Every structure is written in structure tokens, then in C-alpha cells.
Amino acid sequence: MSLLDPVLARLDVDFPAAVGRLEELLRIPSISTDPAFKAETRRAGQWVVDQLVAIGFEASLRDTPGHPMLVAHHPGPGTGAGPHLLYYGHYDVQPPDPLDLWRARPFEPQIVDGPHGKRVVARGAVDNKGQLMAIVEALRAWVAVHGTLPCQITMLIEGEEETGSPSFAGFVRANRDELLADVCIVSDTNSWTIDQPAITTMLRGIVSVEVTLHGPSHDLHSGMYGGAVLNPINALTRVLGQIHDDQGRVRFPAFYDDVREPHPDELAAWNRLGFSEQEFLAGAGLKTPTGEAGRSVLERIWSRPTCDLNGIWGGYTGAGFKTVIASHASAKFSCRLVAGQDPKKILAGIRAFFEARTPADGRWAFETSGGSPAVRVPAESAFLGAARRGLADIYGRDAVLIGCGGAVPAVGMIQQYLGMDSLLVGFGLEDDLIHSPNEKFELRCYENGMKSHAAILARIVELNTTSK
């Protein structure tokens, strides 16, 4: 009898309880970007600590300049056999606004019916609490059945992923020896469809910037001054409106210098995936792809850098009209980066772009989250092979290798500072509404996730046994 089968059976029996535990975690509003939720964010981390302790981990929250980092260790069977695995995840979530578009309260999870059966609806349902708990539940079942884990395991769960992981690099560098392992496993991406597993081998990086243009010393009457002085909102929109050229290309200096074109084999593989641009757009209520001219949607999302404005504000935004020239105006934007682009160089280009367009009497102020590079995982590693076999054990079909438009900054830093590759094995779906109102996670995906993690663990241990 395999090591895996009784674990899968245990997961089936324990599934209703596992759903209940996920709901418990979802009730904690761990909104990392909003200082008002600092204590709740920590409480979510502590809740995960308690779960890991219960299944035999030595686990604790470690303080950082931001939200605490969860580190947990399990020695495995103590035989020294098997590889050493590092799991990465995050216990923080995006803000839930706009609140009025949620059908229920974002931190009161609802189990509702959908075309794939039951789903859980709540902020963080899939990103990342559901995917994180799929790992925890796989390990819990393994321990319940076998009394221990089959190899040494370290967990590194952060509380700042949704704010660009600002404390992560410092923490990883300071605790390098404690965190080193053979490979990192991350569940923060999607499967290809609910029936088709996928491993993500390309993740875009990110640089986030807040820019403010300061002008007059105070708000002015637009009748008295209009047409004769700097209007910061006019001037800011004038500069922001120049970010893209008529071909949809970003005009920051040197932005494309280090961007490589996808390999023709890759493009061919993507074309074979049967991706429907119309279905993808319909999910957002849209019909027309935009962006860089002459490229497919998958190319744009997986292999091309972007710049999207995420927020803008200035002047009078209340009811009615106010004839004011605001003294300043601000915008937040983020650039998605692809392999080869250096966040520092991109940031320098962004500053140069704005400085070169400074209006007379204007002054720019910048804030940035730092940024993280894109990641590419080697497609030929033994661990990747084991993960593909594990997924095939559960889904009955081979996983496809895909890209992902989103960033998991920590994965880039784990590569950069620990020298470790990551296996990006995720169980979300395209329509999960992450970062949007009514975010959801299919319970079938939750189940497939925990079973796949157990299977991948079995295949990785087997790999090690075979190679010895």
C-alpha cells in the first residue's frame, strides 16, 4: 500500500472540518495595507501558528519592521532521509473595498452553490488563505495517518504579500541559514481549468509607485487663477496620459531594454492551450483586448511588462461642484515586470520620465514599495517532474506549464537571496475574483489542492529514495 492512499482517505473524511477551519481563518480581516488592521493581521498569523503547532511544528511569529513573519519547522521522521522542503504562503489579504459590491460581508464567509458545486465566498478565500490551508491540511492528514511527516519541512508564511513584501528581503537575508532547503513550494497561482492542473513557470515581477505633484501653496479659486497658473490635476493627467504611446507601449526610459521575446516553442505551446481571449475578457465584462499592438492576450499577460494606474485623487471629489484649483494631486501605479528587468533600473526610468515632464512651479514626490523581479522556473528540474507526477496522480492528466501575470514577490527574493527555485503549483481559477468583491474558492479546488499537495509530497520523497 502506498504512503499516499491512506492520506487521501483521511482528507476525504476530514474535509468538512477542513472547510470549517478555512472559514475560521477567513473571518480574521488581515488587511495588511491598512494600518487600522495591524492587530487583526497579526491575529491571522498567530492563528496559523496554532494550526502548525497542533500538527507537530515548532512555529512562531517573528517581528519585522512591518507585519510579523511566520516561521515553522518540522524535523520529519528524524532519519535524515528525504529532501528538505520550504513552503511559502501568506496570511494577509487585499482590502475588500468597494464594499457595496459584496453580496455578503467580506469577512463573513458564505458557502454557496455554483456551477462546480459548493464554493466559499470571502476576501482571501483563494488568495491566499484557501491555498495556504490546502497545504496545512495535506500535512495535517499526513501526520494523522503516518504519525510524522516524510521529510524535513520549513514553513515561511508572511503577512505583507499584498503590500509588495517590503520586509521579506531583509528577513530572508538575515535568516538565510535557517530557511535554506532543497526546493520551495508555493500555492498562490491558478490551475489551467478546474480539471486541468498547471504549474506556473513564469511569474511577473512588480514595481509600485505613488507620485504626487505639488503646485500652488494652497487651493485656489479657479475663477481668480484659472488659465494663468499651474493646475496640478491638469498637469498630472497630462503626464500620466503620456505613459503609453499610440501602440500601447510604455514610454518610461529603458523600460524594454532587458525584455526578451518569448521563444517560438513557447509561443507555439501557448497557442496549443486553447485559451479563449473572448471568454477571458467576458469575465471582466469586456469585449476588446487592449495593450501592446500585435500581441496575443497571453503574450501580453505572461511575457510583457505593463504600467497600470491603480488609483488617482486630487481636489474636490464630493457631491456637486467646487471651482477649485487643488494645490496637489496624486496617483498610484504599478508596473508588472518580466524576466530580465531590474526593478531598480525601472524605478530610475520612472523617476526620469516624470522629472523630464516637471511643469514650471511643480514639484514631484515619490513613494515606492521597492519592487521585485520576475521569476522563471527551469522546466527540466527533478522536483518539477515530481510535482507533475503528483498532479497527474490526482487529476488523471498531465499538468501544463503556464505563465502568470501576477507577482509573488517572495518567490523572486527566495531565488535571489536563498538561491532556491520554487514550484508554483496553484489551484485557483480565472474567475475567482481575487482582489475584487465576492472573491471565491471552489471547494473542489480546495480538495484537489490538499490532495495534490499530499501527492506531490509523496512523489518528492519517492524521488529522493529512488535517487539514493
Next chain:
Amino acid sequence: MSLLDPVLARLDVDFPAAVGRLEELLRIPSISTDPAFKAETRRAGQWVVDQLVAIGFEASLRDTPGHPMLVAHHPGPGTGAGPHLLYYGHYDVQPPDPLDLWRARPFEPQIVDGPHGKRVVARGAVDNKGQLMAIVEALRAWVAVHGTLPCQITMLIEGEEETGSPSFAGFVRANRDELLADVCIVSDTNSWTIDQPAITTMLRGIVSVEVTLHGPSHDLHSGMYGGAVLNPINALTRVLGQIHDDQGRVRFPAFYDDVREPHPDELAAWNRLGFSEQEFLAGAGLKTPTGEAGRSVLERIWSRPTCDLNGIWGGYTGAGFKTVIASHASAKFSCRLVAGQDPKKILAGIRAFFEARTPADGRWAFETSGGSPAVRVPAESAFLGAARRGLADIYGRDAVLIGCGGAVPAVGMIQQYLGMDSLLVGFGLEDDLIHSPNEKFELRCYENGMKSHAAILARIVELNTTSK
């Protein structure tokens, strides 16, 4: 002994009490644009009604679709002698935000020292409560000394000036017979300096617009969708950034079609005013005039139309970063109009400008306050001559004829629907910070204002006597 001298003496004696009454009115937060202040706005109107009733007017608030209109009548001496005057003013004020820049609370007036002596600091101090009360106090003193007013007087005081006077046109048209008079007197502009009186003969009109660009059906994750779908904030800034060309000219279709160049004599007169562009800009903490190339600041403000963004908002504007593509983004802007421009035609051009730039999958929504045309007062009328003589009686020097960048929409409508010219005799100063934090009114200006209104009244009555 003249009719005027004892009135001026009375104004001197009663001045402390007149300051107290102004403070009382300033304590009522009559913010017309904000529905939360509806009752307070009405309360301010009723307070003015009570003042007018106390000096012999028949006065009441009349309901409109928005805030009520104050109409008051005084029959004068009942001899049928003298002209019939209409005074226009407004009891509503701008919102006080940004609140954190006020040194005291905006609706708790403070009497503080300045280079010109005492001043009162509060929202509405000069715009328009101080200037309105200067009229009321002149009439009060006249009645106290002479037992009645020297001619028939109607007051028309609205509560929606700061929101573009949306109910004004309908009200004036519906009550035309009741409101007709020989000339309208308005105090909602500035003197040239504290020692140099001025009559404003050019007022810009205004068109206010709120535009929203709708795109995706819900907020999207900028990683999953960024670079491949419409981002409404990017698209909105791209369009707003095209409003002005490189020469600072507004690019709305037909915008300049009906704009006339100032007469060379006018330009010469403006050049003789000794206007300092550097001082004007320094008052706003700026050094560099901007706007249409090749024109002076006075030309730009008095004789050229503009477009200023007054507010902009969309997406995530809280602390930290959120990697979201917002489903929509909005901006408020206003165009200042000059004589000859038709607000309806300008609005049509604005819509056409946006529609011609609709991004794929985008949809515009517009709201507008309607708008009002610019006003030019004939420089050769007998009433204007009487007003100049009245101002010379008080200031000891002749008034200059100037333009004003701001709009008083009601003045255009009084011209349009009642066929009456307005005398724009104001007592504000350039540095009064109207519509800004710490708005103030010099008590010396308040005193000059009430004495000038009494003197102008005397000169107008004299004019009538002489002409008979």
C-alpha cells in the same frame, strides 16, 4: 446737509455691532453643495430674512428645487420718486475642506490682526456673507437715520451661487414681474487694492462637468489583467491630458469660435493698472505664469476662456498599495467662459471631445450644472457713472474698470431673463483666500463697503432727481 453724511456717521457708531452681526451669519455652515448641510443652508437664508424684516422689508424664503430663494421688498418713501433698485447676493458658501489647513474652525469666525488692521477669518467671510452684510448694514443705517429708504428696493439673495445657481434661471423667469427693476447692484467682486475702488465690467461665465469613464464590470487584479484590458484610470488621464495643446489652448471643438480679442484700448487700460504678475503669483506660492502662450496674466484671466480640472478620483486611494484595475474613474472640471461663448455650445463641444476619444469597451457618463454665460456691463451707463461718483465720495479717488476671472452666474441670467444690467461693485481683495482655507475679509473693506453702498444709493437717487 447731505442725505449721506448722517448715514456715514451712523455706520461709524454702529460698526462694532455690524461686525457682530456678520460673525453671527458666519457661524451658520451654509454649504450648499453638500446635501448634509441642507437645513443649515436654509437657516442662513432665514437669518438674512429676519435682518431685512427688522429694517422694514417684506421678506421671505421661497422654495425652489434646490435651496430657497430670498426675496424682499421695501417700498421706499412711497412718493414714487427715485429709481427701483435690485440687489443680488448669496447666503451660501463653499465647502471648507481641506479642513486641516484652517488655523481655526471655518465656521467659528476669528477677528485677527493683519497688515491692514483687523480682519475676520471664516468660510464665507468675504464670499459672500461679508459683502452681502455690507449692503444690509448700509440700508439699516439709512433707515435708522431717515426713517425709510430713499427709493423702492428689491433684494434677491440666493442659496445656490456656489453650485452654479441651478434654480436661479427658473425662478427669475417665473417671477419676472416681481423682480424687474431699473438696475441690479451686486457685491461679489474685488476692489483693485484696499485704497483703490473698482467696478467690474467683465465677468467670466462657467460650465461645470463631471465625467466618469466606465470600463470593466468590476475591479480587476492588475497582475491577472494588466496590459490586456481597458484600465479606466489610464484611459481617463490619457483623454484629460489632451484637453490643452502645447500652446496652452483648450482643444474642445469650436471652443474659441465666438471669442473676441480684447480691444486695443482695453489692453492699453489694463497695462496702465500697474498689475504685478509676480505679486499675483507669489500670493499662490508660484513664480511662473502658465496658460495660453503669448498673453499677459490679466488677458488670460479676464478675456480668455479656460478649462481647469477641479477634482479627480478612482481606484485605490488609501494607505499603501493595491494592485487593482478600477472599473471606473471620474473627474470634475469647469470651463470659464468669456463674452460671446454659449454654454450650450461649449457643453456640446466637450461631449464631442470625449466621445471622439472613447476607448474600446469604455462608456462615458456626464453630469453638468448647466452653466452660465459671461457678462459685459456697458461702460457708459448713467448708473455706472453714479456708482463711480459714490465710490469717489468714500475713497477720495476714481474707480478703475476691471475684469474678473470668476463667474457670478446670476448676473448673466439677470441680464438674459430680466434684461437688466448689473453694477458689480465689490470690496474683496486678491489675497482674501476665497474658496480656500482661512478665507478672510478686512474690516476696513467691510467698512468701505457699507459706506460705499450708502454713497452709491445717495448718488443714484440724486441722479434720478437731477434727471427729472
